[in-house]
Amino acid sequence: MSMLLLERLRSRPEEVRDMLRRRRLDESLVDRFNELDERWRAAKRRLDEARHRHNVVSRRVPRAAPGERDALIAEAKRLNDEIRALEEEANALERAREEVLWSFPNLIHDSVPTCPEGVDSVPVRFGGPPPIVYEGHLEQFVRQTEGFGVGHTVVGRRPIGHADLLENVLKMGDTAKAGEVAGSRFYYVFDDIVWLDFALSLYALDILTRKGFRPVIPPYMLKTDVIRRVADYNTLRDAIYRVEGDDLVLIGTAEHALAAYLYRRELLEDDLPILLVGWSPCFRREAGAGSRDLKGIFRVHVFHKVEQFVFSLPEDSWRWLEEITRNTEEIIGGLGLPYRVVNLCAHDLGAASAKTYDIEIWMPAQGLYREMASCSNVLDWQSYKLGVRVTRKDMSRQYVHTLNCTGLATTRTITAILENYQREDGYVEVPKALRQYLEQFPNAPHDYISPRNVK
């Protein structure tokens, strides 16, 4: 829910209906809201009028003659009963109205495609080095790069999947034992993989702090009342871990904790933009993922991520979306990984997002571009619920816009490095950009990650 949307609902409800249609959601939400909104406003007017009458009577009491006094108090008491009844009605309507309002997804930008069944995103551009394509994947590679003429290297041997490489060749991961003690989608990783994870975090933090982002480690848990303000809680419900005994949830992304940093804050125009780069573990139940990506560390319950977050002036947010997307491309491209940027279709957008670019890395063993980063303009959908406003130079107040963009999902990026940098002998080259973050540690990998049994 956002202020922009509330205005649109009252002025041009047809556009909101159209937005819901594009998202493949129920359009009748608009009518339900408008009906409740009208009834609430009418009830509020009646309530305010009753309170006014009560105030008039009550204010006369101290100056009333003794004889008149009791009559006035009796009248005030009677009005109190009336007010109580009207309050109940107005409150119930307000709650219902609020609930419907909060269930609205964000508006959608004009540049977001509306797609036919089976299409979830539209490629925008390709970057990074030419992908390594196993000859058996050639056909699907062409399909995924159609119209862009992406240069590539065809190889006759199918690269080993990251999971197999990690556990059986490098012997630096153990998901079987993790499954036994914690459950599926958990992992133990060891040795060079640990160093790699830290190096990736430092690399991304280094680049982003140089661009003016302030590094931050946020709380890894949030109150449920707060998570409801920054996320589409109804949808995320099953994806979020709840903490037993406390009214807390584990964050699925630093985005939510970073957005909440300015909860109920009033800003001055000169305070913006506020650029944050968070590092945090992310906790996701992955309910509904079924048996997809069950092997390895691609889709897991706990992973690490560096996250860009921007609070901006409303008129600047679309420029910021491009900017932070470019930042992540620079990070991923700088690692020497082939990627593409896709524009998510309207029906695939998260409720909070008005437009999302995903950045997908080519995975040579799968023959697919897979999601590694996601960048969204949330407009005032979060800031409205959080109450993050800016007082403009002309003294008007607006809700700020928020944007988020993966800087680097380190755990998942490791899977991409393992597949893109592996050699036939099982060695995995360390991306050049990471070496300066590893060289000072004698036990960290420097040029290659060596199979455990070979070293």
Add this chain to the structure above:
RNA sequence: GCCGGGGUGGCCGAGCGGCCCAAGGCGCGGGACUGGAGAUCCCGUCCCCGUCAAGGGGGCGUGGGUUCAAAUCCCACCCCCGGCGCCA
């Protein structure tokens, strides 16, 4: 966890049952003055309903309660500061 002190508008801060609907200051915006700036002066600056009108309602950490009337009294909870305890 225990004891004590405290939470008021973007910020600081007065008020501690009705005398009018939160004083005053800072910051910010507009205007006057100025060749321009500064200083000074005037106006505005919490939220909601209402045609960004007239007008009305609500709001003083949160939620209850007492009262015709609560920022002001009572209860519970939350948060901050100080001391003690517990743990690392």
